Amino acid sequence: MTSLIGPAAALEELRDGGAIQMCDRLASAPWDPDAPDLQHTVAFQSLRASEAIAACREAIDQAPRLRRLHFQLGRSFDRLGANQDAFQAYQRAADLGSGAAKVNIGILFRQGRRFEKNDVKARSWFLDAAKSGIPEGMYCYATALDNGIGGLPDVASAKLWYAKAAERGTAKARDALVRLEIDGAGTGARCD
Known part of the structure; x- marks a missing residue:
């Protein structure tokens, strides 16, 4: 040794x-x-x-x-x-x-630092990650739906994905879900 x-x-x-x-x-x-x-x-x-x-x-x-x-x-x-x-x-x-790689590809497209900024691609990668069962992907996809990133806001779908991520132990998803319930779409929750 x-x-x-x-x-x-x-x-x-x-x-x-x-x-x-x-x-x-x-x-x-x-x-x-x-x-x-x-x-x-x-x-x-x-x-x-x-x-x-x-x-x-x-x-x-x-x-x-x-x-x-x-x-x-x-x-x-x-x-x-x-x-x-x-x-x-x-x-x-x-x-x-x-699925974790799909989340991070979405983040690269979302942030666009030294990389292509493309919110539509980010949202699509987050959806792929969410569908693969990754709680972080579910949360990131919910933030895109909540805040209209890469498409129109969709409050009902954002609630669904925040809830799925929260059920799997993602505390920030629970927080965002509460803000979404109180304030409506556009909570400013971020995936990064």
């Missing part, structure tokens, strides 16, 4: 064949149902992108069909602001069935 810590330990673990575990440890999203250990995930703001990119690339070499690795690589590029690279990794993960 090695006593290395920090980046040196990460490199040693990669050499020992632990790239998949290292990618998981460095880049798993707290809301991704594909994350292998929801007790050990990384908030986006805390993601150490350069280390995660190296680990996730090696992990993908070892297991190219494991969708969560492509999602985590995309997340790492996203953290760096390399949004074209993030999109490509997310697209591969989405092609493999990752």
Whole structure:
């Protein structure tokens, strides 16, 4: 057993064949149902992108069909602001069935930072993610319906999707649902 810590330990673990575990440890999203250990995930703001990119690339070499690795690589590029690279990794993960990747593609289109801004595409990706059963996707799709992002507002559908996300434990969906009930469409709830 090695006593290395920090980046040196990460490199040693990669050499020992632990790239998949290292990618998981460095880049798993707290809301991704594909994350292998929801007790050990990384908030986006805390993601150490350069280390995660190296680990996730090696992990993908070892297991190219494991969708969560492509999602985590995309997340790492996203953290760096390399949004074209993030999109490509997310697209591969989405092609493999990752609902989490669909959410993040929608966010890329919604935000449009160093990427194409397109609310219609964002809404469509959020819908795909919602239909795949991802609570974060349900919430994001509800925000688009609520606030008229990429189409007309639809209060009834927004309530339905907020409620579905809330039933699956998404606290911000419960809050948005209450605001929608009180104030009507246009709550300003955001998916980002």
